[in-house]
Amino acid sequence: MDTQLQIFSAKIVAIHFQDLLRWLQPYLLPWVFLLLLILPLKLWLNGKRTKSSNQFEKDTQLSKKSDEEDLRVIASKIAQQVGKDVEKKIGSPHYITSKSSTTDLVTEIDEWSEKTITDYIISLRPNDEVVCEEGTYVSGNNNVRWLIDPIDGTTNFIYGHPGFSISLGIEIDNETKVGALYVPLLDELFAASPAHGTTKNGKIVEVSKTKELNKTLIATGFSYNPKFRETQARNLIGILPNVRDIRRVGGAAFDLASVACGRVDAFFEYGLSPWDVSAGHALVKYAGGEVMTIDQLESNDFEVNVLRCASTISETTITVAASEHLIDQVVELIINSQTSS
Structure with a gap:
């Protein structure tokens, strides 16, 4: 008896539930349709936002890398071009003066080299700070600083000894990031940046493997x-x-x-x-x-x-x-x- 009563009650509930669904159907269908439309759209937008965020990070990294590479190329070209011109002055009479001592020499070619390098940099990178050995200083309004030695090893230059070079270093956010150095009498162009590594005449070089x-x-x-x-x-x-x-x-x-x-x-x-x-x-x-x-x-x-x-x-x-x-x-x-x- 109890079992039949339970079955009968369940049938009554089922009939009422079906009636309820028929009554609610006109109201529920628009909401179900809207939900089915919104859910994929929301998932798509979330993916798009994540992708955009990742792309921004990648673009920022690429921009930073590109800036360093641009600086390396510019510095290398300047060092080599000025270095070749300096080489042509070897053996000519020079106006030689001393600075801190009689062994600390400077010539008019040091000064010419410094001015030429600075002019090149300013024409290509007008917002960069430039600091040079012979006193030239250009204030900057960004995070890039050039440190220039127009002829490193002036005494060697005067004597025609190969141990002199044109040296350009670059700091970004107060960290050394780029370097270019040209040795005229050996025709050696060194260049370095984080992405490029260090090269000599275009070939990768490494420090010594000596351990003792x-x-x-x-x-x-x-x-x-x-x-x-x-x-x-x-x-x-x-x-x-x-x-x-x-x-x-x-x-x-x-x-x-x-x-x-x-x-x-x-x-x-x-x-x-x-x-x-x-x-x-x-x-x-x-x-x-x-x-x-x-x-x-x-x-x-x-x-x-x-x-x-x-x-x-x-x-x-x-x-x-x-x-x-x-x-x-x-x-x-x-x-x-x-x-x-």
Whole structure:
């Protein structure tokens, strides 16, 4: 009896539910249709928005990369073109003056090179900041800074020695990003950027694979200050017995390029200026090497940092460049030579 009653009740409920559906149908159908229309549209819009967001990020990255590549191409062309013109002046009589000391020379060709490079940059990049060795300064209104050495190794240029170069380094947001350097007498064009790596005459180069300090060929240079030169000579007493040999060419930018292409294993020098280091910093960094700075705080206390940009270098900084295998060993050797001299 109870079972039949339950079945009967269920039939009554089903009949009423069907009647209810028939009554609601005219009202429900438009809403169902609208829901079926909106749901795919919403999903499509969400996908579109995500795609647009991703595309914006990609476009931003491409824009940044493109800017660095544009700068590398411009800097390379300027360095090579001006360098070839400078080469034509070798052997001619020059008006030679000195700056900080009798060994710190400058000629009218340094000044001509600086003006020519600056004019090129301003014509192509009028909003960039430009800082040059011989005093030219152009204020900028963006995040790009050029550091220019119109002839790095002027004494070499005067004597017709190959160890001079035209050096252009570029910082973006206070970080070294691009470098171009041309060595006229060797016809070597070095260029570097994050996407490009480091090249010499268009071919990728890398830092030395040497790992042992006693097999290391180290380049260095001497300060223009006679007092510092004497100290540097004494420091070599503690360095020479621990390495394969020392090379002293007379151009810091040239030496850094030599580290980048494995022509020497490492480099260090005291008292360089930002324009001496900027281009070479990019060359070494994007050839797989490292550039570090050593600053003496007190008598035997030293601060060692990875170089972010050459603009932070002071006149008392020791700049060191080498592969990741050698950099710590070379830094330690130099600090020990400072404390033992």
